[in-house]
Each structure stands twice: as structure tokens, then as C-alpha cells.
Amino acid sequence: MTRKTYGNRAYWYLAPALMVMTLCGVIPMAMVGFYSVHDTFAGNRFFWVGFDWYASVLTSPEFFASAARSLGFSLTVLAVQIPLGIYIAVRLPTQGVLSNVYVVLIAIPLLTPWLVVGYIWKVLVLPHAGLLGAAALWLGIDYDMTNPVVVWLTLVLMDTWHWTSLVVLLCFAALRAIPDDCYRAAKIDGASGWAVFRHIQLPKLRLALLIALLLRFIDSFLIYTEPYVITRGGPGVSTTFLSHELVQTATIQFDLGEGGAMAVIYFLIVLCVSWVFFTLIVPRDRDGKAR
Amino acid sequence: MTRKVYVAPAVYTLLLMVPIYWLIIMSFKTNAEIGGGLTLIPEAPTLANYRVIWSDPSWYLGYVNAAIYAAMNVAIAIVVAVPAAYAFSRYRFFGDRILFFWFLSFRMIAPPILLVPFVQIFSDLDMIDTHIAVAIAHCFFNVPIAIWILEGFMSAVPRELDDIARIDGYGIGRFFFQILLPQIAPGIAATAFFCFTFSWVEFLLANALTTIDAKPIAGIMTRAGGVLSADLALLSAASVLTLVPGVVLIYFVRNHLAQGLSMGRQGN
Numbered sequence: 001m002t003r004k005t006y007g008n009r010a011y012w013y014l015a016p017a018l019m020v021m022t023l024c025g026v027i028p029m030a031m032v033g034f035y036s037v038h039d040t041f042a043g044n045r046f047f048w049v050g051f052d053w054y055a056s057v058l059t060s061p062e063f064f065a066s067a068a069r070s071l072g073f074s075l076t077v078l079a080v081q082i083p084l085g086i087y088i089a090v091r092l093p094t095q096g097v098l099s100n101v102y103v104v105l106i107a108i109p110l111l112t113p114w115l116v117v118g119y120i121w122k123v124l125v126l127p128h129a130g131l132l133g134a135a136a137l138w139l140g141i142d143y144d145m146t147n148p149v150v151v152w153l154t155l156v157l158m159d160t161w162h163w164t165s166l167v168v169l170l171c172f173a174a175l176r177a178i179p180d181d182c183y184r185a186a187k188i189d190g191a192s193g194w195a196v197f198r199h200i201q202l203p204k205l206r207l208a209l210l211i212a213l214l215l216r217f218i219d220s221f222l223i224y225t226e227p228y229v230i231t232r233g234g235p236g237v238s239t240t241f242l243s244h245e246l247v248q249t250a251t252i253q254f255d256l257g258e259g260g261a262m263a264v265i266y267f268l269i270v271l272c273v274s275w276v277f278f279t280l281i282v283p284r285d286r287d288g289k290a291r
Numbered sequence: 292m293t294r295k296v297y298v299a300p301a302v303y304t305l306l307l308m309v310p311i312y313w314l315i316i317m318s319f320k321t322n323a324e325i326g327g328g329l330t331l332i333p334e335a336p337t338l339a340n341y342r343v344i345w346s347d348p349s350w351y352l353g354y355v356n357a358a359i360y361a362a363m364n365v366a367i368a369i370v371v372a373v374p375a376a377y378a379f380s381r382y383r384f385f386g387d388r389i390l391f392f393w394f395l396s397f398r399m400i401a402p403p404i405l406l407v408p409f410v411q412i413f414s415d416l417d418m419i420d421t422h423i424a425v426a427i428a429h430c431f432f433n434v435p436i437a438i439w440i441l442e443g444f445m446s447a448v449p450r451e452l453d454d455i456a457r458i459d460g461y462g463i464g465r466f467f468f469q470i471l472l473p474q475i476a477p478g479i480a481a482t483a484f485f486c487f488t489f490s491w492v493e494f495l496l497a498n499a500l501t502t503i504d505a506k507p508i509a510g511i512m513t514r515a516g517g518v519l520s521a522d523l524a525l526l527s528a529a530s531v532l533t534l535v536p537g538v539v540l541i542y543f544v545r546n547h548l549a550q551g552l553s554m555g556r557q558g559n
Contacts, residue, residue: 005381005382005383007383010381014378017372017374017394017434020371020434021397021430021434023427024434025397025400025431028405028409028412088299091297091298093297093300098297100545102304104541104542104545105304105308107541107545108307108534108537108538110552112533113494114492114493114494115513116530119512123313123314123523123527124310131313169548170553172549173548173549173553174557207553208557215552218399218401222401222404224401224495225494243401246403250407256407266401267400274395282556284388
């Protein structure tokens with residue numbers, strides 16, 4: 001295997017991407033940082049206020065409450081989707097037409113526009129017209145969307161419908177790469193189903209699970225559109241997540257400074273989590289073939 | 292034993308399809324039937340909802356608009372990501388690892404964080420309600436995704452190929468177009484599919500940066516759904532149509548779904 005060429009010439013190849021990212025990533029992010037240390041007058045005159053906004057965000061009970069709701073939501077959906085995803089992936093047939101049919105059908109929720117996901121679930125729980133709502137009525141239960149517990153269950157169910165497929169497809173691809181000989185050898189050794197999973201399948205799932213954990217955590221922690229469509233953050237503030245708090249502060253109350261400080265804090269959290277996973281997903285020796 | 296194995300995925304897939312089925316049958320119903328109670332099969336299937344969408348530009352242009360900015364976004368993302376992915380896959384250079392992470396970190400930023408600056412920037416540039424504004428905005432997550440996916444595909448191509456091409460006198464341009472790109476054609480297709488999809492499904496920025504001329508279908512649906520007597524049958528038909536591009540295109544990339552979803556970190 002030839003080793004990678006050493007040379008900063010590579011920056012020429014990176015230049016176009018760096019230019020685009022400056023325009024659509026660095027500049028907007030820098031503006032968020034700028035807002036977070038300024039107060040604004042009429043939206044176009046800015047006064048330096050140092051870290052006042054950070055102090056006010058970090059002492060705001062609303063911020064911590066919505067952060068706790070976001071974290072709670074993320075941990076709940078991870079606890080449901082990761083095990084469920086692994087289980088389904090292990091059970092999927094690895095060969096034949098049926099295998100492909102499953103893969104395509106399972107991917108469909110991932111391709112659904114977020115607004116439509118929200119719309120589907122908003123309609124599903126309608127008392128008479130919606131399938132879930134009608135089923136609940138039939139069972140004699142009132143599908144009560146003013147009850148925070150019911151609303152949370154609905155959102156977790158919605159997100160599980162929307163995103164478990166990601167875990168399934170990543171794990172399934174990893175499992176499909178295990179040669180049949182491994183299973184044959186295990187069978188000869190008389191390994192139980194659990195032993196096969198624990199010692200043959202699970203080790204192969206490491207990378208897939210790291211990626212799935214990272215993407216699922218980040219995306220659920222930042223969820224905006226779907227809960228907004230279904231609940232508008234309610235009842236009360238029971239489903240007002242960090243992203244809603246942020247958009248509300250920045251665009252409706254037009255508190256650019258406070259919104260900016262929130263966004264920066266939010267970004268730092270995401271950055272730390274991503275870095276931990278990055279060191280695990282992309283090994284340090286970038287010349288090796290296993291990447 | 293064998294039969295038992297297939298029960299779980301069958302049940303799971305069936306449950307996944309229930310909301311989709313529900314959406315599809317609602318789109319063939321009338322509002323009277325939807326409001327009248329639960330029917331599992333439309334009593335009098337009608338195409339009226341679809342006809343409204345086909346015959347009204349303020350509806351069907353929503354799909355066209357979304358397709359335009361998503362396609363523009365794909366073009367930008369692929370053009371800048373191919374050389375960048377090549378750099379990461381073939382070179383060691385100062386800060387390579389940090390820079391690889393740096394790109395990823397933008398994928399991890401959610402649209403709500405950048406909402407205000409994007410609105411500000413594009414109003415200052417007088418570009419609100421243009422397709423290119425949305426296409427550029429969506430680059431902040433799609434360029435990193437494209438780089439990561441393409442890097443995965445390129446790293447699977449042996450580096451010896453580069454050397455052989457160089458010895459044979461291929462310049463960098465001919466090498467890219469005649470050797471490297473054909474080698475990773477499936478990777479380019481998969482990248483295009485995923486960038487298109489991620490742009491197609493995003494709502495917050497696409498809706499905030501457009502008003503009339505470039506309004507995506509999701510924005511039109513919110514406007515129509517905002518009124519008190521929302522037309523559920525019509526909204527369902529509009530929703531069903533938003534699924535069509537993904538479902539049609541997914542067949543072609545079915546073997547590269549994991550590579551795309553894992554951002555190139557995983558083979559198939």
C-alpha cells in the first residue's frame with residue numbers, strides 16, 4: 001500500500017470547499033458570536049456588552065428547563081432506537097430479493113420531509129379522523145393531546161418511526177459484512193444465539209453504533225420542525241425544546257444577543273460531543289487502510 | 292427457526308408503513324369522509340385532491356422550487372467536495388485531521404442556530420426568495436456530508452492508480468475526469484442522492500429564506516395548514532407527492548445507503 005503523500009499542496013484542492021464553507025458556515029457562525037457579545041438597538045446598531053448575555057442565559061431557569069427537556073428527549077429516543085435498531089438489523093434477512101425490499105421500505109421514513117413527518121403524526125392522533133386517535137377511542141381511552149405524558153409519548157413514537165431506520169440500516173450493513181464462515185464455526189462450537197450476538201455480531205457493530213449514536217444524539221438534541229408542527233411546544237412549555245427556545249428568543253422576541261449566546265452555548269455542547277465521537281470513529285493513524 | 296427469524300422485521304416494516312398507508316388513503320378521500328370517522332379504505336376514491344395540485348401553479352410550483360434549490364445545492368456540494376475529498380483521501384498535510392473534524396462540526400450545527408444570520412445576510416444581499424439563497428444556506432451541512440461520503444469512496448480506490456496515471460502522463464484534469472470519477476461513479480450518485488434528500492427534507496431555513504417565488508412545497512403546506520379549517524385531504528395529497536422523488540431514486544442507491552447515512556465511514 002502506498003502511503004499518503006505529504007504536502008500542503010492539498011490546500012489547493014481544499015480551497016473551493018473552504019471558500020463555500022466560509023460563506024455559509026464561518027460567516028454566519030461569526031455573526032452569531034458577534035450578536036452574543038453585543039446589545040442591539042433597532043436591529044442595526046450594536047453596543048459591546050461583553051459576556052452579559054451569557055450570564056443572563058446561564059442564570060435563566062427557562063434555558064435550563066428547555067435544555068433538560070432536550071437532553072431528556074435525546075436520551076429517551078436513544079434508549080429506544082438503538083436497541084430496537086440492533087434487534088431489527090440482526091433479524092433482517094441478509095440475502096435475496098426480500099432483503100432489498102426491506103431495505104428500501106425501511107429507508108422511506110428517512111426520506112420524508114420533516115414537516116410532513118410532523119403533519120402525518122399530527123393527523124394520526126386526531127380524535128376521530130386519525131388512526132391512533134380513533135384506535136384509542138375504540139379502546140375507550142381519550143387520546144388527550146393536552147396531557148404532557150401523552151404528548152411526550154407521541155413525540156418519542158414519532159421520532160422512533162422517523163429515525164430508527166438509520167440505526168437499522170447502519171447496523172445491517174455492518175452485519176452483512178460478517179462472513180458466513182464465522183457463523184458456521186460458531187454453530188460447530190455449539191454457541192448459543194446470545195453468544196453469537198455477543199462475540200461475533202456485536203464487535204462488528206462497534207463503528208456502526210458509534211456513528212448511529214453520534215448522529216441520533218445530535219439530531220434529536222436539535223430537533224425543531226416535527227415537534228413544532230405537532231405541539232407548538234405545548235401543552236404549556238412541556239415540549240418546548242432548546243431549538244424552539246432559541247428560535248423564539250431570536251426571531252419572535254428579537255433578542256439577538258440572548259439568542260446568540262444560547263446558540264453559542266448550544267454549539268459548544270455539540271462540538272464537545274462530536275469531538276469525542278470523532279476520535280473514536282476516525283482513528284489517528286490515517287495512513288492505515290481501516291478507516 | 293428460519294420462519295421465526297423473519298417475524299420481527301416483517302412486523303416492524305409493517306408498522307413503519309401504517310402511517311404512510313394512512314397518508315395515502317387520506318389523499319384519496321374527501322374531507323367529508325375524513326371528518327366522518329374511520330374508514331380503512333376510501334369509500335369513494337377520488338383524484339380531486341391531486342387534481343387541485345396539478346392544476347394550480349401556487350401548489351405545483353412548490354415542488355419545482357424545492358427541486359430547483361436542492362439540485363443547485365447538489366451541484367455546488369459535489370463540485371467543491373470532490374477535490375476536497377481527494378485531498379483528505381490522498382494527502383497528509385498540516386492540520387488535516389483537525390480540518391476533517393472542522394468540516395464535520397458544521398454538519399452538527401442545526402438550522403435553528405444559523406437562522407438569524409442567514410436571514411440577515413440574504414436580506415442585505417437582496418437575495419431573499421431566490422433559489423440560490425436556499426441552495427447556499429443548505430451547503431453548511433451538505434458540503435461536509437459530501438466531503439465525508441466521497442472521502443470514504445475515494446479511499447477505497449487504490450492509490451497505485453494515481454501513480455500509474457501519473458506515469459502514463461495524465462495531467463490532474465484528465466486524471467480526475469477519465470480515471471478517478473468513473474471509478475467512484477456510484478459514490479457520486481450516492482452523494483448526490485443524499486445531498487438532494489437532506490436539502491429536500493429541511494424546512495426551517497428553506498421556509499424562512501423564501502416568500503413567494505422560491506417557496507418550497509413544505510412552506511406552501513404550512514400556509515395552507517395554518518388556516519382554521521385545514522383541508523386535510525388536500526394536505527395529504529401534497530404530502531404524498533413530497534415522498535415521490537425519494538422513493539423513486541432510492542432504488543438506484545439501495546446498495547450504498549449505509550455508506551451515505553454513515554457519511555462514508557462504513558462500507559456495504
